[in-house]
Amino acid sequence: MSRLALSAILALGLALLLSACSGGGQLFPSPAPSRSPRPFATGNPRANLPAVGFTGICSADGNGSAACRNAELVNLLDAHVLEGLQVPKWPESFWRLPYDEQLFILADEERVDRNLAPVLGITGRADRSSRPGALHDRDPVARFSAQPQLLAWASNWASDLGTVAAEFDWMYNDGVSTVRDQGNLDCPRSGAKGCWGHRENTLIQFPSAGPRTALVFGGACVRDRQDSSNLSCGEIFELLARAPRSYLFTWTQALRMGA
Numbered sequence: 041m042s043r044l045a046l047s048a049i050l051a052l053g054l055a056l057l058l059s060a061c062s063g064g065g066q067l068f069p070s071p072a073p074s075r076s077p078r079p080f081a082t083g084n085p086r087a088n089l090p091a092v093g094f095t096g097i098c099s100a101d102g103n104g105s106a107a108c109r110n111a112e113l114v115n116l117l118d119a120h121v122l123e124g125l126q127v128p129k130w131p132e133s134f135w136r137l138p139y140d141e142q143l144f145i146l147a148d149e150e151r152v153d154r155n156l157a158p159v160l161g162i163t164g165r166a167d168r169s170s171r172p173g174a175l176h177d178r179d180p181v182a183r184f185s186a187q188p189q190l191l192a193w194a195s196n197w198a199s200d201l202g203t204v205a206a207e208f209d210w211m212y213n214d215g216v217s218t219v220r221d222q223g224n225l226d227c228p229r230s231g232a233k234g235c236w237g238h239r240e241n242t243l244i245q246f247p248s249a250g251p252r253t254a255l256v257f258g259g260a261c262v263r264d265r266q267d268s269s270n271l272s273c274g275e276i277f278e279l280l281a282r283a284p285r286s287y288l289f290t291w292t293q294a295l296r297m298g299a
Contacts (some may be wrong), residue, residue, distance in 0.1 A: 116208050120153060156243060173195065173197050194241040198238075252281070
């Protein structure tokens, strides 16, 4: 099983953002609505959490098996409990949803359970930006030149057992990689720049976020060309100067479905 992820490209987007903001002007904090009061725990863990059980179960029973999926969810639930968070909720239809919607719900659960503002929804443009990353095993890229409303972006990629396993690794197994060519490839040693970068992207609060801006999402997963037992998944978080005209799927819809 591979757990591969790259974060280097997103630094370019953030660097451009910081450069754009350095000229001055008032910066507005991002609003942080949530379903109920939650702990505010956005710091990085001291060490990776072990993926207890699900690696062996998924290898034996298959990545799409009920046993594998259940084991992945149990690990993610345990991680939330260990960080003092409420147990996340997922729609009963979660496994039947498209991959982009699965990734979106997983990311927003991590955000709202820390009292952070949820990503508002999935856009077609962000979905299209994420797909090349999934197809070519690399971080998705958003082009400022192609989106006049784009203020900033951050992205994640993983080759993993599935969407839940990818979320677990991005959030809780993103520290020093102890196995060659697995884990967070940007974190070969403690203190490396890429350590916990995927977690930080998932929980990102862009400094230029304001009352009129919109944080949107795109995601895609395909069968990994280098390891057909894995999914190659890319996701991207985009901060827009104003809300898009339409969404493919929203956090409000996810809540109505039971998230």
